[in-house]
Amino acid sequence: MRFNKQRVLTVAKIILPIILIAFIFYQGQNELRSLSLKESIRAIQQIPSWKFILLIVSGLAAVATMFFYDFFLLRSLQVKVPIGLIFRASWIANSFNGIIGFGGLAGMGVRTALYRPFVEGTRLLKAIGWMAPTLISGLSILSALSLLNVFPAFEVLDLKKWLWPVIIGVAFFFPVYLLFTFRRGSSSIRPSSIALYSLVSLAEWFSAGVVVYFILAALGTDVSFSKVIGVFIIAATAGLISMVPGGFGSFDLVFLIGMQRAGVEEGIVLTGLLIYRLVYYLIPFVIGVIFSAREFSGPVVKMIEDKPIVGPSVEVGGVIWRLQLRFLSKVRHFTLALITLLAGIAIWGLAILPPNSTQYEYLEARLPHELLLLANSFFLMAGLLYVLLAPSLYRRTKRSLYMIYGVSAFALIGMALRGFNLISLSVVLIVLVLVTMSRSAFHRERTLITTTRLIRAAFAGFLYLGGFIFFGYAFYTLGSADGTKVYPAHEIFMFAASAAIFALVYTLVFIRLFNTFNQPVLGEKLDLQKVKDVLTEEGGNYLSHLAFLGDKRFFFSESGRSFIQFSQTGNRIMMLGDPSGNPEEHSQLIACFLRRVEDLGYIPNIYQIQAQNMSLYHDFGFNFFKLGEEAIVDMTTFTVSGKKRAGLRSIKNRFEREGMTFEVVSPPFSEALLDQLRDVSDEWLGGKSEKGFSLGYFNESYLNQAPIGIMRDANQQMLGFMTFMPAYQEGVLSIDLMRFRPDGPNGIMDAMFIRLFDYATEQGYHTFNMGMAPLSSVGEDETSFWQERVAADVFNNIRYMYSFTGLRRYKEKYDPKWEGRYLAYRKRQSLTIAILKATRLISKKKDRILLP
Template identity: 30%
Template sequence: MKNIVEWFKNRLGKIKVIFLLSVVVIVVSELMNIGKTISFDQLGTIFDQISKGRIVLMALIGLLAILPMVGYDWVLNRLLGQKPNKVYLLETSWLVNTLNNIAGFGGFISAGLRSELYGKKTSGKAVVKALSKVLVFTMSGLSIYALLSFFLTLTGQTGSYLQQYWLWLIGGGLYFPIVFLLSVFGKGEYLGDLKNRERFQLIGTSFLEWTGVLVSFISTGFLMGISFEIRQVVPLFIAATVIGIVSMIPGELGSFDLMMIIGLSALGISRETVVAWILLFRLFYYIIPFLIGIVLFFRNIGTTLNQHYHGIPVDLLKELAHKLEVILLYFTGTMLVLSATIPEAFEHFRFLRRLNPIHSRAIVVFPAILLGYLLIIAGRGIAARVKRGFWPTIILILLSFVYTLAAGFTVFTGIYLTLLLLFVIFSKGELYREQLVYSAEWLTIDGFIIGGLALLYIVIGVYNSPTIHHRHHLPEFFLFPSEQIWIVGFAAILLVSLIVLLLIRFLKGPRIRIGEAVEDTRVQSILETYGGNPDSQLVFLKDKQVFYYQSGEIDTVFFQLATFNNKLLIMGDPSGKKEDFPAATEALITEADKYNYQPVFYENGEEMVMILHEFGYDFIKFGEKAHVFLPDFTLSGKKRKGQRSSFNKNIKEGFQFDVLQPPFSAETMQQLKGISDEWLAGRKEKGFSLGFFSEDYLQRAPIAVVKNKEEELVAFANFMPTYSKEIGTIDLMRHSPKKAPSGTMDFLFINLFQYMREQGVAYFDLGMAPLANVGTSRKSFTQERIAYLVYHFGSRFYSFGGLKEYKDKYASEWIPEYVLYSRDSWIGFVMIALLIVDNAPIKGEKRPSGIKRFLLRN
C-alpha cells in the first residue's frame, strides 16, 4: 500500500498534466457532440422569427443563471482559509462551473479543476475535505425542486403523463434531507464538522443555481412565444434532469433531451418547436457562458455583465417565487388541517411526517384548522394576484410562526416558514389586481380541497364514535385522540367557515364591473364614422354594457358585453375602426385582467380569432353563419321548386310584401306587438345575442312586413343596419300563427332578398346556426364536443338541426363563427355562462333565482 502511495506522489505532477489534457479532450469532444445536434440552418430560421431583443434577453438570462454557482467557490475558499482576489474568483469559478455544465461526469471534473486552481497553497487532505463538503451540497437545490415537483404530481397539479415519473422525483427529493441530516448529525471529518453558516450558504447557493437553470429554460420558451403552463414544465424538467444526472452522461446530453422532447410533445407542443427550444437553451446556458468564461479568464472583464441585465431576471424570479408561494400556501394549509384531522397518521407514516412542513401534533385543534383553511384562501388570493391578499398572507404566516412555537417548533419549520415569507415579500410586485372575483373554476378547486378536508373530518368523527359498530377493524391512523377534541374541532370548522367567508369578502372588496351604460350619441357616432357589423345594432337594445376604446380623445371602437361571475361575455365582433381592433382588444383584456375578469368572445369571425390568438386565447368553432349571395339568387331551377311554388301561392292568396319606414305610428306598433305576443305564445323574450320586442329599438330602422288581402299585418322582420353596403340582415322574424299560412316566412325572405339586391347589397346574412358541424366528428376537439353537449342539452329554445336545415335552403356559403376564451377558463363553465346569459330573461321579466342568481351576482 505504501509503495502505491509513494508511486502516486512521485508522479503527481504528470498525473495533473494528464488530467488537464483529459479535461481539454473531453471539453472539445462534448462541444463537437453538441455542435452535431445543432442544425445551423434551423437556428438561422429560428433567429429570423425571433426578434433580436428577445435573443439578447435569452442570452442575458442564461448568463445570470450561472452567477449563483460562484457561491460554491466562495464557500470553498473560506473553508480553506483563503481570500483570493474577487476578479480571479469570479473568472475561475465561472470557468469551472460552465465547464462542469458541459462535461458533467458527476462533478469529478469540477473537483479536479478546483483542486488545481484553489488547492496550491493547501495540503491535499484539506482540499479533499473542503471539496467533499462543497460538492455534496451541489445537488441539494435540485433535490428541493424535486420534492416540490413531487408534491405537484401528488396533488394532481400536473398532467397524467408526469405521474409515471413520481419515483424519480421522490428519489431525487430524498437526497437533500439525507445529506442535510448527515451534515448535522454525522461525525465524519469530510462532512460532519460543517458549520451551520457554511451549510446554509451552500444550500442557498444550490437552490439559487437550480432556480437559475429553471428560469433560463422556461424564459427561453416564453421568449420564443411558446404557450405552456409552468406547473407542467417544471416537474418534467426536474425529472429529466435527475435521470440525466443519474446516467452520468456529460451535460446530460441525450437522455435529458429525449425525455423533454417526449414530455413536452405530450403537453401539446410540436416536436420541432421542442427541439428548437432545447437547442436555444443549450446555446445560451451551456455554450455561450462557457465561451464567455474563457474570455473573462483571459481578458479580466470582471463583473461588468451585471450592468446589462436591466432587472429582467429579477422579474422572472418573482414570477417563479409567486408560483412556488401559491403551491406552498395551499400545501401548508392542507397539511395543517390534515394534522388536526388525522393526527395519528402523521405519527404512523414517515412520509407524512416528512411532507408536513409544520411538525406539531396539533393537539390544539382550533388554531390548526383555522390557520389551515385561511392559508388555503390566502393562497387563492395570491394565485389570483389580488393586491388585498398581501398583508393577510403575511399576517397568517406570522401567526403560523406563533402557533408552531406553542405546538412544537423545529428548525425545519422555521426555515420553511421563513422561505415562504420571503417568497411572499419578494413576489409582492406580482399582485396587481384590484379585486377577487371567485370564478366557478376556482370555486370547484377550492371547494374540492376545503370540502374534502371538512368531509374527511366528519367521516373520521363518525368512525371514531363509540356508539357505531364497525364490521371491519378501523385502521389505527384513523383514530382520534378523543371524542371531546373532535367535537371541539367540528365546532371550529363551523366557526372557521364564517371567518373564511369574511376573508373572502375582504379579498373581493367593493365589486367593480367593466363597461358603461349605452350612450346613443357615442355609439351612433362610431357607427356612422367607421362602420359596423351585423351585430352592431343590438347595442341599442341596451341590455348589455359597452366598453369604449378611444384613440386619443376620440371614440373609435366599442364592444358589447355582459358579466356573469368572473366571465366577461363579449357579444360579436367589435364595431368601429378596424385598424384599432387589435389595440382596442388589448385595452379591453388589460382592463378585464386588472379587475380579475376573464373575457369570453362570443360569435366571432376569423379576423378576431387571429387577433386573440396573439393574446394566448383558445378558441372553438361554435357554429356557422349563412350568407346568401344576392346577385346570384333566383327562384328558377329545380333546387328552388318548393320555394317558388310557396311564393306564387302566397301571391295568389293576396299576400303582399312592404317595407315600412320609421317613425312608426302607435297603431302600427300595436299591430306588431300583437303579432310578437302571438308568436311568443307565453315564452319569455331573450336578449344578449338576439333582439327582443322593444319599441325604441324597432323605431331605429325600417321593418319588412307581410300583409294579407285584408291589409292586416301577419308577419314582420326588422332591418338590422350594418352601416355597410356589403351585408344586409334582419333581427326579429315573427308571424301570426293564426293568420299567416305555411310558407309566409319564405315569402318574406324571398322578397327581402329581392329588395336588398335592388338596394345594392351584396350579401344577406341569415344569421348563425349554433353548433352546425361542431363536435359531431370523433376527431373533433374535446372542447368542441363538450360545448356541443352543454349547449345541446342545456338550451330550452333552439332546434339546432332544424335551424341549419332551414337556412341551408338559401345559403350560398357558410361562414364559421367561434368562441374564444382564456386558457385559465374551463370550457364547460364557459359554455354554461354563455347558455345562462343567452337565455336570461330580459329586463322587466321574471328574475333568475337560486344558484343562477348567485352566479350572476358573483
C-alpha cells in the first residue's frame, strides 16, 4: 500500500484536536462534577442591566483592537483603503475567525474579497500569510511573563502538570519566529511590521483578559487582576493547542480549574464564561454578520466567483472558500433572520427568571399577580414567534414582516407590565430597527404553510417551550431550597402553555386578516381575443389550443406577444407545456413567471415540456421526469399501401363499401350539430367524469374554436367525431377529443384516423400529432430509478386516470416518430407529489391550501 503523506496529515488535523479536547476534559472531570447551577442563577441575578451593558461595551472595545492588524497590513502594502472599510473588514474577519475558524481561512477569505479592488491578490495573500503567525505572538509574550510570575498561575501548572510543556512551547514561539524571519532576511517580512503586529497581538490578548476580569468583578469576586490574567493566559494556551475556533471547551475548562484554585465558586466561574462568550464572541459575530450584509453585495460575490484566488493558494482552501462564499452571498438575507432568532433565544433566557429590578418590585406591589404572569406570557410568546418567524424573514416575506411588528408590540406590552430592562428592551428594539430598515427587501408576499413546514415549526416550538419548562423547573428546584428568587413550578408550566396558545391564536388571526386584506392574484383569466391574437400572429405548440378550455389562468409577457398557461392546486402552480407565442421572449417570460410564483410562495411544476427545451428549464433549477412519448406521423410518407398496412387498408375499404362518410366541418356550429355531438360524447363517456387541464373535454365554447371531423353511417347517423387541435405551426395538425358510439362498427378509430390523414394531406399538412403514450418505456426495468417506478404505478393504477395500457402498441401501426414529453419539478421537491398534483388537475380535482 502506497504511503500518502498528504492524507495522513489531513486525518491528523481532524483527529488531533479531538484527542486533545477529550484529554483536557478527562483531566477536568472532577471539577465538572462540582458545578452548581444554583450558584449560576444567583450570579446572573446579581448583575444589574447597566453593568451588563458596560460588559458588552468592553467586549466590543477588545475586539476593536484587532482593527490595527488590517491597518498595519495595508500600510505595509502601501495601499490606501478607507478607514471605515478597514474597520468593517477587520471586524468581519476576526469575528468570523472566532466562531467559524477554519484555521484562519475564514478571515483570509474575507480580507481577500474586500481588499481585492485595492491590491493585487497574490501580494495580499502573501502579506496575510506572513502576518498570520504574529497573531499569537502577543500570547507568547504573555506566556513568558506568566512563567516569570508577573501574572502568576503556578498553582494551575502544578495541579495539571501536562500544561507545563504547553505554556513553555507557546512562550518560546515568539523568539523562534523572530529568529526564523531574521534568517530569511527582508524578502519575507520587515522587522517593523513584526513589531507592529506583535504589539497589536499583545493588546488583543491582554484586552481579552481584561474583559474576563471585568466580568468576574461584576459578579462580585475579589480575585486580584494579576491572578485572573495569569489563569486566562494558561487557559488561552490550552485553547490554542486544541485548534478549535475560540478554544471552545478547552479554554473554558482550564479557566474553570484555575479560578476554582483561586477560591471562586464554580457557578460564578461558569456564569462568567458564558458572559465572556456572549460579549467577546457571539455579539461581535452578530455585528460582523451585519457588516458583511453591507459589504458582500452581489457585485463583490460575482467578482470572487469570476476570479477565485484563495482556493489554489491554500490547502483545502477551494472547498472551504466555496462554502464560505456561498454563505457570504446569502448573508444579506441571513443576517436579519439570525438576529431575530437570537433575540427569541435571549427572550427565552430573560423570561425564565423573575426580573431582579426595583421596577418589578414596584409593579409587583401595585398590580394583580395574574397581570404580571400574563405579561411574562406575552413576553415568552414574542420570543417563541421570533424563533418561528426567522425562516420566513430569511425568505423576505411581507407576511412575516408585518407579523414581526405585531409580535414586537406584544413583547413591549409584556415588558411594560414586568418592568423595562435595558437588555430586553435593546433586544426588541434592535429587531424592530433592523426589520424597518430592511422592509424594502421584502418582496415576497408569503410562504405557504405546508405540512412539512408545519411539522418543523411544531418541533421547534416544542424544543423552545420544552426547554423553558425543563430549565425553569430545574431553577425552581435549586433556587427554592435556599431562597433564590425563581418562578414556582406551576407558573413555569402556565407560562409555556399560555405562550403556546397565544402564539397559535395570534398566528391564525393574523394570517386570516392578512389573506383578507392582501389577495395577490397570479396571472389573469382567459381573454379569448387576446389569446387568439398571440397564437395566430406569433405561433404556438401542441398544447396551446387547450388555452380555450377556460380552466386555466394566463401569464403574459410585457409585450403581450407570448404567454404561459397554468393552474393552481394546493401549494403548486402547474404550468402546462412550453410558453406559447414569440420564442425570443420565452426565457425572459419563464424567469418573470417563476419569480412571481415564488414571491407568492408557490412551488412551480411544468407539465409536458418538449425535449428540445430541457436545457432552458435546467438553467432555472429544474429536474425532469419522462412522462411518455408523443406519436408524430409524417404525412408526406404515410400510406395504407403495402403488406404491412393490410389491416388498415381493409378497414378503409370496408367503411367505404358500407357507405360510411367522413367530413370536416368548421365553426361556428349549429345547436342541432352540437346536440348530436353531445349524444355521442355522453355515450362514449358512459357516465364517467370528464378530464381536464392537459386533456380537452366537451365544452361548446371550446368546440367552436376549431374544425371537427365527423364519421357518419349510410343513414347519416353520427358514429363518432374528432376535434381538431391546431398547433399554430405551419403544416402541423393534431386532435384532442376522439369519441364514438360504443355500439358502432369495429375499427371506427382507425377509419377516422385514415380519413383524417387523407384530409390533412389534401390540405397541405406535413405533420400529424397522434398524442402521447404516457409512461412509454418509463419505469419498466428493475434498474430504473425508484421514483420512475413509483410514478408508473401512480399513473397506471390511480382510479381517476385513463387506462394507458396498449396505447403505444395501437399507435405503432402508423409508424410514427416518438418524441419525449417531460415533467419539470424543482430540485429537493418530491417527484411523487408533483405527479399526484398533475393527475388530480387532469381529473378536475384541486387541493386546497392549508393556511396559505
